[in-house]
Amino acid sequence: MPLAVEEVMRLLCSLSEAKQMKAAVKQSGRGALVAGTVAFVGGLVGGPPGIAVGGAVGGLLGAWMTSGQFKPVPQILMELPPAEQEKLFRQVNAILSDLDWTDAVQVTMLVMGSEALQQRLLTMLVGYVTKELHAEVQYGD
Incomplete structure (x- = not known):
């Protein structure tokens, strides 16, 4: 069963919130x-x-x-235009394509229970925020 864009955004928000990720968009x-x-x-x-x-x-x-000028990454993700959310959606689906799951709750549990999957998704997310949004990512307080 395919995930919806909104479900992928919620998953990425949960992950980035758990790691207390913030980003500062560079306004050079x-x-x-x-x-x-x-x-x-x-x-x-x-x-x-x-x-x-x-x-x-x-x-x-x-x-x-x-x-x-740091903002929480979950806030940034939810403010992305639909085309950018779709871009992230495709990248997440590529990472999760090998998993066996039936719904968004199950895939979220699989991801949150696997440090390796979390790391792959976080690496992808940091790469996206850094390259596409030209932002600096910071963890923690």
């Missing part, structure tokens, strides 16, 4: 925009030395603005 574009803007304004006000000072101040400000 916004940080670069701030750094460039402050450098430009510094150049207008202070000439070449103003560019140097503005670049340094803007870089620090941009880095500060984009750091530490």
Whole structure:
């Protein structure tokens, strides 16, 4: 019996919640925009030395603005657009294709009872969050 996308998302949410996974989406574009803007304004006000000072101040400000914005991975997963959820769904089905199960409750119990399956799914999930969402993953508090 095939799993539904919603069931796979709940399974991944359960796994990531159990490992207390959080992710910070890197917003480097916004940080670069701030750094460039402050450098430009510094150049207008202070000439070449103003560019140097503005670049340094803007870089620090941009880095500060984009750091530490962690969200729980389950929240991120549930906010994904349907096309991205479908992409994850296909990857999970490929991992679980060899299992013998009858419903979502049973497959969840099989996964939660197997450290090897959990590790495979978590590795896939971390890879997805890192590559597709350009986010940094953190475990625990």
